[in-house]
Amino acid sequence: MRPLLPALTLAALLAAGGARAELIGDAEAGAQAFNACKGCHQIGQGAEDRIGPHLNGIFGRRAAVHDGYAYSASMERAGVDGLTWTLETLDAYIENPRALVSKTRMSYPGMKNEQARADLLAYLRTFSDNPANIPEAAPTAIGTDHSVDPDILAIQGDPEYGEYLSSECVSCHQADGSALGIPSITRWPEEDFVIAMHAYKDRLRPHPVMQMMAGRLSNEEIAALAAYFKDLD
Template sequence: MGVALFAKMTLAASIAAGTSFANEIGDAEAGEKVFSQCKGCHQLGAGAKDRIGPHLNGIFGRRAAAHEGFRYSKSMQRAGNDGLTWTAKTLDAYIENPRALVSKTRMSFRGMKDATDRANLLAYLRNFSDNPSNLPEAEPTATATDHDLDPAILALKGDPEYGEYLSNECLTCHQSDGSAVGIPSITQWPEEDFVVAMHAYKRKIRPHPVMQMMAGRLNDDEIAALAAYFKDLE
């Protein structure tokens, strides 16, 4: 009797917790209105088809660039190969600032800055996943985080000479002539894009483990210096 009672209590607690977590992600009804910003490129629901962007049914738990039949950009394919999977955390970061997560993405959307709008949109997208109440990594019940960089970091003026000194490690993989054979080029990359990408690796938003390790060793000034050096590298 004791075991049975404990099992019932545990089940009840789990259901209550699941309901509570589900409410934390946002308001799906409000999210449907937010989705109007996405309708020009994406479809959802029965009969959804790929348009400029892929349809978003079953997006939670799906590997980036894994939807068959859609022609993804090389950058999105690389992100998928690196292990990027669409979870509440990564979707929130991508919707907030697409280029922070995937450089040179073809998605022209400039980002959704309002955290409440993003949370509501995720709640709406959740309804079109296979098992919305039991998604990978406790998705989408995991609370999304804010990935805005401090404006002071973006405002740092890097020293290109110092960046050249630091660049040797980068150039063991990336080509100084800008060629991109298997590894994307980082030469003549806009400074802000470089900084945003490196901090995304530091925060482990971007999934490449080697880049996470490399970025984790760098401080803000060193990242700014590298950005300044590679921006003008011929």
């Protein structure tokens, strides 16, 4: 096992041309935060796949490419679409797994505390290549806050308007909830639907068609679609 960087607060340059540095987290505190992950994942020397894959070398790796582990179909699709594990995408996944990968088998509901996530990511980073080159390493470059504004999540969508807007959605997604190669969006919780659509808007979810579709929708239209599909039989 590589030695932990003792009580180190990591700093990284912004990925998009920023000279400003932001705190990533404390790796030593992240070792404690990893207790929430131990039931399914191992990390460090001798780590093996369990319910979930081991997490050595996770930074910079394409989703669902770790040999020997049986990933869900949704995770495999995300990898094919281009999802790569960076600080930004891992943060989004740990915060709300289903907002980034809709039908992930990971049952963990998400780590909502931003500082705890930052510490956990700093800890995970020490088990990827060249942890000593922080803050220069590209995999640690931190992006802007991706979380959805609570005011957006509070918008009450009109399901009738959502039904009107849904024709493009159901040209690919099955209204009856079946998943014929494309994940179902029927009976999604509204908040998960909204967060997922904004993840496409922010290009965290990599599917180019969905990025285009989400980019054309207003906050009110996304809320309306979420309200419609939530109760669709």
